[in-house]
Amino acid sequence: MLHTFVSYVEDKPGVLTRVASLFRRLNINIISLTVGRSERSGLSRLTLVCEASAEAGNRIRASLYKLDNVLDVDDIAGAPSVTRELALIKVSATRHTRSAIFELAEVFRARIVDLTAESLMIEMTGVESKIEGLIQVLIESEHDILEICRSGKMTMRRGHHTSRVLKALGSDDTEQDSEQLTADSE
Amino acid sequence: MDTHTNSSSATTPTMLTGSEIIWATLVGEGVVEVFGYPGGAILPAYDALRKFPIRHILVRHEQGAAHMADGYARASGKVGVAIATSGPGATNLVTGIATAMLDSIPMVCITGNVSSKVLGTDAFQEVDITGVTLPITKHSFLVTRPEEIAPALRHAFQIAQSGRPGPVLVDITKDAQQATALFDFEAAKPKPYRPHPMLKVETNELAKAAELIRNAKKPVILAGHGIQQSGAMEQVRALSERAQIPVAMTLLGIGGFPASHPLNMGMMGMHGESWVNDAIQNADLLIACGMRFDDRVIGTPGTYAVKAKKIHIDIDPAEINKNIKVDIALLGDLKDVLEQLLPRISSGKAGQHNGSSWIKAIEASKGAVSVRDIKNIPDSGHLYAAHVMHDLWRMTGGNAIVATDVGQHQMWEAQYFHHEHPRSLVTSGGLGTMGFALPAAIGAKVACPDKEVWVIAGDGGFQMTAAELATIKQENLKINIAIINNGYLGMVRQWQEFFYDRNYESTPLVSPDFVKLADAHGIAGLAVTTRGEVEAAVNQARKHDGPFLLNFFVEQEDSVYPMIPAGKALHEMIRRPGHNPLVETPEDL
Numbered sequence: 001m002l003h004t005f006v007s008y009v010e011d012k013p014g015v016l017t018r019v020a021s022l023f024r025r026l027n028i029n030i031i032s033l034t035v036g037r038s039e040r041s042g043l044s045r046l047t048l049v050c051e052a053s054a055e056a057g058n059r060i061r062a063s064l065y066k067l068d069n070v071l072d073v074d075d076i077a078g079a080p081s082v083t084r085e086l087a088l089i090k091v092s093a094t095r096h097t098r099s100a101i102f103e104l105a106e107v108f109r110a111r112i113v114d115l116t117a118e119s120l121m122i123e124m125t126g127v128e129s130k131i132e133g134l135i136q137v138l139i140e141s142e143h144d145i146l147e148i149c150r151s152g153k154m155t156m157r158r159g160h161h162t163s164r165v166l167k168a169l170g171s172d173d174t175e176q177d178s179e180q181l182t183a184d185s186e
Numbered sequence: 187m188d189t190h191t192n193s194s195s196a197t198t199p200t201m202l203t204g205s206e207i208i209w210a211t212l213v214g215e216g217v218v219e220v221f222g223y224p225g226g227a228i229l230p231a232y233d234a235l236r237k238f239p240i241r242h243i244l245v246r247h248e249q250g251a252a253h254m255a256d257g258y259a260r261a262s263g264k265v266g267v268a269i270a271t272s273g274p275g276a277t278n279l280v281t282g283i284a285t286a287m288l289d290s291i292p293m294v295c296i297t298g299n300v301s302s303k304v305l306g307t308d309a310f311q312e313v314d315i316t317g318v319t320l321p322i323t324k325h326s327f328l329v330t331r332p333e334e335i336a337p338a339l340r341h342a343f344q345i346a347q348s349g350r351p352g353p354v355l356v357d358i359t360k361d362a363q364q365a366t367a368l369f370d371f372e373a374a375k376p377k378p379y380r381p382h383p384m385l386k387v388e389t390n391e392l393a394k395a396a397e398l399i400r401n402a403k404k405p406v407i408l409a410g411h412g413i414q415q416s417g418a419m420e421q422v423r424a425l426s427e428r429a430q431i432p433v434a435m436t437l438l439g440i441g442g443f444p445a446s447h448p449l450n451m452g453m454m455g456m457h458g459e460s461w462v463n464d465a466i467q468n469a470d471l472l473i474a475c476g477m478r479f480d481d482r483v484i485g486t487p488g489t490y491a492v493k494a495k496k497i498h499i500d501i502d503p504a505e506i507n508k509n510i511k512v513d514i515a516l517l518g519d520l521k522d523v524l525e526q527l528l529p530r531i532s533s534g535k536a537g538q539h540n541g542s543s544w545i546k547a548i549e550a551s552k553g554a555v556s557v558r559d560i561k562n563i564p565d566s567g568h569l570y571a572a573h574v575m576h577d578l579w580r581m582t583g584g585n586a587i588v589a590t591d592v593g594q595h596q597m598w599e600a601q602y603f604h605h606e607h608p609r610s611l612v613t614s615g616g617l618g619t620m621g622f623a624l625p626a627a628i629g630a631k632v633a634c635p636d637k638e639v640w641v642i643a644g645d646g647g648f649q650m651t652a653a654e655l656a657t658i659k660q661e662n663l664k665i666n667i668a669i670i671n672n673g674y675l676g677m678v679r680q681w682q683e684f685f686y687d688r689n690y691e692s693t694p695l696v697s698p699d700f701v702k703l704a705d706a707h708g709i710a711g712l713a714v715t716t717r718g719e720v721e722a723a724v725n726q727a728r729k730h731d732g733p734f735l736l737n738f739f740v741e742q743e744d745s746v747y748p749m750i751p752a753g754k755a756l757h758e759m760i761r762r763p764g765h766n767p768l769v770e771t772p773e774d775l
Binding site: 013014017018021025055058059061062063065066067068072 | 320324383384
């Protein structure tokens with residue numbers, strides 16, 4: 001099954017290697033990985049999607065937690081959440097074919113962000129299937145796709161769900177930190 | 187861990203070189219002995235060593251340093267420290283680090299590296315050691331500035347010994363050692379230890395576990411390394427005695443539960459006795475205490491104890507349901523979890539009653555097997571490894587620290603040397619590292635100078651790290667060495683005998699005269715060829731003032747029984763042959 005892990009990691013050299021190495025060791029292919037700054041200074045947030053057995057999810061989560069640079073791991077699984085992916089698609093287009101692509105982009109609520117005499121660039125945000133859909137339609141309409149750049153999935157739980165681990169980290173009282181951290185497990 | 191504060195630098199902030207900071211931090215962490223080998227990139231640190239109250243044991247190969255730090259940690263429970271230079275010095279540590287990782291041993295390895303300005307340029311003796319060791323360390327640090335040294339080292343000590351222990355590597359560039367920085371030991375203290383967020387013992391899980399234990403008719407405790415790591419010897423014993431539950435030990439669990447205890451069945455797994463493995467296969471409840479259902483103890487997952495409910499108590503949530511699916515997981519430090527569980531286990535007669543018929547059945551299943559045991563058959567004049575182990579155990583009263591290598595002798599030791607005390611067996615279980623015994627024994631002896639320390643090694647493994655004989659001599663350590671010499675890489679030969687039609691390819695071994703080798707190192711020694719000589723030889727070794735080597739020429743094609751072939755179930759073991767030509771009298775006991 002497809003697992004989606006959302007994790008907060010220290011923003012330091014080598015941290016991504018440690019995370020990636022865990023999946024390498026288990027011979028699990030990372031389907032998608034996005035990393036960027038989070039709402040906490042010094043912490044990056046990553047969304048990692050991989051294919052693994054249902055039982056493996058808990059073990060991966062437990063193993064990620066064992067990494068010293070990893071502060072929080074959430075296995076999103078089937079929880080209500082919003083997932084988005086960003087795609088930039090460069091398509092070969094002349095002034096004769098442009099308007100057809102504009103129409104397609106309109107339907108998919110994508111934007112044209114670059115335009116030259118021979119090509120244009122489409123920016124699109126959405127779930128994976130929507131992006132796949134646009135690409136499919138472009139191909140079927142015999143437009144020549146020159147480049148595709150996709151960000152990979154970003155996922156956030158719906159509703160007022162924030163990590164209590166991170167809340168605890170915000171506190172200055174370090175003693176209290178560790179207590180709250182201990183208490184914070186699902 | 188005690189904080190050693192006889193260095194003033196550990197209390198008041200002072201300007202020091204990075205090199206001095208290394209030692210001052212170690213002193214602050216309570217380190218008194220380190221094992222290492224100098225070289226270019228770590229020379230600044232060695233230059234500053236004389237100013238600090240730390241004993242440095244010079245090894246002959248960095249692998250030895252890592253194994254010594256490991257043996258030191260296993261024997262004492264303290265963090266072992268190994269030091270090496272960059273490049274080959276660092277890569278030579280790798281086998282030792284992996285050994286410690288697989289057996290969860292708290293260890294800090296410090297390596298020098300080339301100057302930060304040339305990092306990543308393939309400078310002379312440069313290797314990306316934090317990269318190389320990434321999968322075999324619990325964590326690692328690359329330190330390029332002197333002010334980062336103390337925080338990194340202190341954090342390393344915390345990581346090494348907290349939670350599930352393990353090795354941590356701190357790689358320090360040469361320029362960081364040479365530059366100066368303000369050293370403030372207190373300020374370098376790491377953030378409080380953050381327990382694994384998934385560690386939590388649910389009250390209802392505890393209640394369910396207690397109920398399973400109360401209702402079990404055929405329970406077995408699986409005693410693992412975690413008992414000694416956690417210091418839960420008393421709690422496991424209380425659980426076993428209170429509910430009358432027999433105990434089976436993993437190889438690394440040996441010592442965590444006294445061998446002489448009537449409820450101790452012995453070692454489980456590939457070379458465990460048949461009654462132990464049969465008890466596990468017939469059990470209706472397994473209580474796994476600090477063990478990880480390694481493939482060497484379960485045979486195959488699909489056939490393992492299929493009738494048993496399983497309770498798994500472990501500090502590492504990643505071990506739960508890894509090899510064997512369990513019914514109840516109690517996550518936490520074993521001692522703490524058992525402290526919570528014990529009040530729920532009554533010593534009422536229900537448990538007693540249920541236990542005793544089960545225990546009687548196990549006892550009954552021993553009888554027929556143990557008469558075929560080698561120590562019960564008359565003397566044929568031949569010398570068998572089992573005799574040596576049995577006599578060593580008898581003569582040391584089982585009180586010595588024994589460091590074993592890997593192979594047949596390791597299994598015979600586990601079968602015939604009955605360990606009463608925790609941390610008295612030092613052996614490489616997970617990685618199965620040949621060459622471990624000699625350096626690990628040096629570490630154990632340095633950690634416990636008042637204990638009798640024996641090395642038991644095969645003729646193959648001994649030669650992998652035999653250079654450390656010189657270390658023993660230089661440090662003048664009273665270590666006794668028993669080489670179980672059968673002229674083969676014995677365990678491999680056994681597999682060739684059983685599974686490869688006796689095709690003894692590349693296993694016969696021509697070895698040096700080990701007594702002469704010892705003599706060349708200024709170490710006394712003696713060769714032993716018959717059973718009758720064993721006792722006198724062991725006596726001579728023990729009485730000798732200084733290290734002593736015994737070269738036991740044992741039966742060449744003897745095999746370790748029982749044995750579960752790889753990929754078979756625990757009950758499908760190859761039993762001891764009924765007819766053994768090696769016949770001895772029961773009086774020999």
